[in-house]
Each structure stands twice: as C-alpha cells, then as structure tokens.
Amino acid sequence: MDTLTRDKWDRAAASFDWMNGAGPEKRWGPVKRELFSAMRGEVLFLAVGTGLDIRFFPPGRRITGIDISAEMLKRAEARARAYDGELTLLQRDVLELDSQENGLAEARFDQVFTSCTFCSVPRPVAGLRQLLRVLKPGGELLMFEHTGSRYFPFRQIMNWMTPLSRAFGPEMNRDTVANVAAAGFELASVRNIYLDVVKVIRARRPA
C-alpha cells in the first residue's frame, strides 16, 4: 500500500468534514445527486472518504465503497449503516486492486463512480487502468472530477494554487480526461459543470 498517500489522508480525516461538509457539498450536491442516480447493478465507489457523498446515493443499490485511509473509513461507517441499501466499505489502494490479498476480482463491477478522486491519486493512469480491470466489458466509468483548465489565466492560477492544495489534499491541474483515454477507456461524454474545470466524465470499458 502507498503509505505516503494513506498517511496524508489519515491526517486529513479529522478536518475533512469541516472543510468539505458545508460549502463544497452543498455547491455540487445537485450535480452529484443527478450523476449517482444512474447507479445500476454492481457498483464500485472509489475513494468514499468520510462518506459525505452517501447522502446523494439512490436507495436500494448494491455498492462497494473503497478508500485508502482507515481513518476516513472509520468516519464513514455511521453514514454507510444509515444508507437504505447494501453498502460495503473496504480499505483498498486503487493502485493495488489487482493484488492477491487486498484486491478486487477482475470484471466484477457494472459501474465505477468517482467523486473528486483523480485529483489525488498518484500515477492516475495506472489507477484508471486498475478500474478498467475491475469493470465488466462494456461497464461504465462515471466521474465527478475537477481538472486543470486549458485556458489562460485560469490554468496559470491553478498551477500556482496546486503546491498549496497538494499539501493538504488534491492537485488542481490534472488532465483527467486525457488520463481516462490513455488508460484505455472509450470516452462517452464530457460535460463541463464549472468553467472547463469541474466536469462530469462518462466512459466505458471497451466490450
């Protein structure tokens, strides 16, 4: 397991809800609710964190929520228990989903969801390839992500903000759409939510 990343998120767990539970969750809540309403079949939710997003899950779904941080998952437990459906939490590193002991079976899931995740995963293309592996052929990847911008001056400001934001969490200048394609997914659609920075990305594993 990537202990540097795990420790970073373990440290962030104590203040995570305070930082993200008010403004950010309310701001993006309607978009997340709409995206998650598409959950069907066997669902993997990557980086479930403290479970702030669980309130936006539609009821009655079968979901496996994973996160690298045990401290985050500890805080997510009560929210997972309150979910009106089947929600299992597991501590997993997305970069090691193919491991014998702590992995997930190949072609197990119909859908994978992420929410502001690939701003933080080290070696994002490798992480996305792991998601490709656990998806069934034709399975869907649905992402709510923030990325870098193609446009000056937004791109420049995000490059300047990244060293600070990286210290306590995400990077702000990733090209996640290109990473999804580079990992071998077929891009279905990219919808800008805020500038060309916050996006809903839909892709699928080639059948």
Next chain:
Amino acid sequence: METRFYFLAGDCFSNALIGAFCGWAGIAWMPHALGFWPGMLLSMIASMALTMLLALTLLLRWFGAMEVMIPTMLGGMIANMTVCALGHHYGLGAAQGAGLGALIGLAVLFATYAANAALTREL
C-alpha cells in the same frame, strides 16, 4: 450556472473581500524604495500568499469549492497589480486602493461568470 442566492452572495463577498485586501496591500505593502517592478512583485507575492491561504480555508469552507476560488485568486492578483501601478504613478491612498480592489474583484467575478456560461455548454 450557479443561481442560488447563498452562493452568488458568497462569490461576491469573497471576490470583493480579497480584491479589497489585495488593493489595500498594493498601497500599504508597496516597498517604493525597491523601485516599481520589484516593489509590485513583492507586494503581490505577499498579498497573494495570504489570500490564497484564506481562500483555500475559510472561504472554501463556507462558499466552496476549491475550484470556485479561481476568480477570487485571479481578482486579487489583478487588483494588486492595478492598484500598485495607479498608486505609484498617481498617489492613491490605501482606502482608495481597497475600494478600487473590491471593484476589480467583482469585475473579474462577472467576467468569470461570462466565461463559465460559454464553457458549460455540452461538448
């Protein structure tokens, strides 16, 4: 496009506040003895470092999210540079600098709203 009053008011508050602070710093923190360009650069770096910290903590927590602070940071930077230049050449006061900075912050916010409207169409 954001239409909820709470977030629109939060955007305006954040951009005006950061713009005003950076405008004020463009006068109060301008080390004229270093000359215009190095002085402006120092004033900008100092005010941007403080406002980035404020934007990525308190303002993010209340009016979220991190990405929404892009116009706030941009407005602060432009406010600082503009007020520095005007103050250096025309002798602006710190209060005037703050007022002008707030207006610049709001102008950058509205320009970002326009860019957002253009960019959020389906690709």
